Amino acid sequence: MSEIEKIHKYIDEHFEDHIKRIQEYLRQPSISQTGEGMKETAEMTRDYLKDMLDAESTIDSTPGYPVVFGKLKSKTSGRWMFIYGMYDTQPVEPLDEWTSPPFEANIVDDRIIARGALNSKGPFIATLNALQSVKEVTGDLPFNFVFGVEGEEEQASIHLPDWAKKRESELKRCEAMGMWIPSQAIPGAPPALLLGLKGIVYMELECKTNPNDVHSSMANILPNPVWRLIWALNSMRGQDEVLIEGFYDTVEPPSPEDLELVDKYSELLVKAMTASYQVENYRGENLKAMARNLIFKPSPVNIDGIVSGWIGPGTKTITPGKATVKIDIRLVPKMTTDEVIDRVKNHLKKRGFEDLKMRVLGAYEWVKVSVRDKISQAAIKTFKDLGYDPVVMPMLPGSAPFYLFTKPPFNMKFIMSSPGHGGRVHAPNEYLMVDGIKDFEKYIASFLYNYAET
Template sequence: MPEIEKIHKYIDEHFDDHIKRIQEYLRQPSISQTGEGMRETAEMTRDYLKEMLGAESTIDSTSGYPVVFGKLKSKTSNRWMFIYGMYDTQPVEPLNEWTSPPFEARIVDNRIIARGAINSKGPLMATLNALQSILEVAGDLPFNLIFGVEGEEEQASIHLPEWAKKRESELKQCEAMGMWIPSQAIPGAPPALLLGLKGIVYMELECRTNPLDVHSSQANILPNPVWRLIWALNSMRGQDEVLIEGFYDNVEPPPPEDLELVDKYSELLVKAMTASYQVENYRGVNPKAMARNLIFKPSPINIDGIISGWTGPGTKTITPAKATVKIDIRLVPNMTTSEVIDRVKSHLKKRGFEDIEVRVLGAYEWVKVSVKDKISQAAIKTFKELNYEPVVMQMLPGSAPFYLFTKPPFNMKFIMSGPGHGGRAHAPNEYLMVDGIKDFEKYIASFLYNYAET
């Protein structure tokens, strides 16, 4: 029996233990916004790397939450790969909308329901399960591995550049990076080969008009910061497009072949959104146009939240002293975070909103790899060996800090795909389908061998 078949058999035979380990990891809270369980989860992650894989592992301090570093040397290979992961999650509120407690990781209707199930402690532990299976059967890995598991991905990875500089010598050895994520949009759908990620700029705009909240009877003669922000936001965006001068100047038009590929899976994208989030009220009715918009266009200034005034029960008649809005903008090739930030600030100043303070809370650049690259071809080969025909998805609408590693000084290629399904990331009842985890682990093991042959 070839080595990879033995590894797949080992995964089959130890699958119950693998599921229990995923549940164990998910039962440990790790909410970076509040700090709940963060140190404990970092220590747990370090211990998994040591005990499951025999890796050298330490908790690297940063100016924020630590990064768990790991190093695992192959006995036979001189090639290096970087495994990126995150151990932090989003908050669980609104708690009353969960049908199963978010940190009990119960299996309900063949789904592990937990915060972090799909995004992305569940896939991280499944990755470690796959690597352990290789070591148990083959006694060695086809690559030398560096691990970096951060605790601030949900906080825009603000201290990851600091860590990358600290570990520059180790990271420069790596030719590629991997973060495997189940990519079947709905159960039974073909998995997606994800070739890119949008960039993002996350900002706060704050307007203060008075030193203190004032009785609303004075509204006739006092400025209101909420209205001021509303007028500013209205100047920045129309119904379907951004009104900031020069915003679209560097957006790269997609080639015809990319448009054709997106058209093929456009209906699947819409079905996935409807199934995962029960969304029905879309900005558009044509699946092809919606998919092209989602993949190839920058987002039109999303409002994440507005904070101001009295929002408690009953009445309180005030003119607020200040108002804050949180916004994010997703970037596509060839936009840059610096140009978008500069254009937002310049726009507000030109329109007379120089009193509005702009604070940048986080920023990622976009990333992209060619379908013709050997890492992409190894992924396609692996999917087909497991009887999947993947769809090629040029750009995931989400964002991640991969640009730190794909651009100089590291210039790594990246892989982000895998069979399996999960959903409701950042929402109540986040889940990971149990049925897909076995093939997901087999995919990772097979991919490493296939890529090592290139």
């Protein structure tokens, strides 16, 4: 029996304990928007690194929630890899839509249902399970590892850049970074090799027209902040295109290779990626056009929510004094967050909305790696070793703070693909399929050896 076969056998034999450990972590709340359980989860994460892997681990304070730092040395390898993780989650509301309580991590129909099951406390512990399995079987690891597990990803990682500077000497050793997530869009579908992530700008616009709400009988002579926001938003976007001047100027056209890949898997990209949300309505009918739009175009000015006035039961006739809207825009190569922010500011000023207060709440740049890079080729080989024929996806429509580590001064390559399935991220009944976790862990173990051979 080969060494990797022994590791896979160890995962099979200890899988029940691995699932229990994932459930244990998911039962600890960690909601960064409210602070619930954040301190306890940071300590729990630190202890996992120490107890499972015998890693040097500590909690690095920041002005917000801390980053859990870890370092684990190999006895034989001189190469270093960075493992990024996040221990915070989104809120659980609306609570009454959960079929199983969000912090009980019950297994229902082979699904662990919990907030953070897929995004991404579940995959993080599964990653540690894989590393522990390698170490238990071989007594060593094929790489040295640095860990950075933050508590503010759902808050746009606002203090992670400063943390990266603080840990610059350790991070500069790392040639690559990994954050593995299950990439089978639906059970039984092929996993996806994800080569990139869109960037994002998340901002808030506020309009205040009066010091207080006013009786609605005055509406004929008073400005309404909700209408001003509606008019401002309408000026920024048409039905299908963003109307902000210069918005598309730096968008890089997709390569013929990327177009071929997206066209080949258009149904999987559109239908399968939205399946767990029970989506029925789409903006379009042609699957090929929708898939190209999803992957290659910057997102339109997406409205995340508007708050103003009275929406309680019964009536309250007022003209509101203030209205606030949260919006996000997803970026593709070669857009930058700074240029998008400047263009939104200039647009609002030019259109007469300079009275609106604009606050940037978060910004990530896009990232991309070539399918021909050695880390991508090691991933493809690993999928095939486990019997999978992966789909190569040029970009994932989502965003993450990987750019901090893939751009100077670190210039790491990244990997984020694995077998497994989960769904309903940021929604009630978020889940991770138990059946896929075993191959998830085996994949990480095998990938490390395949990549170490490059």
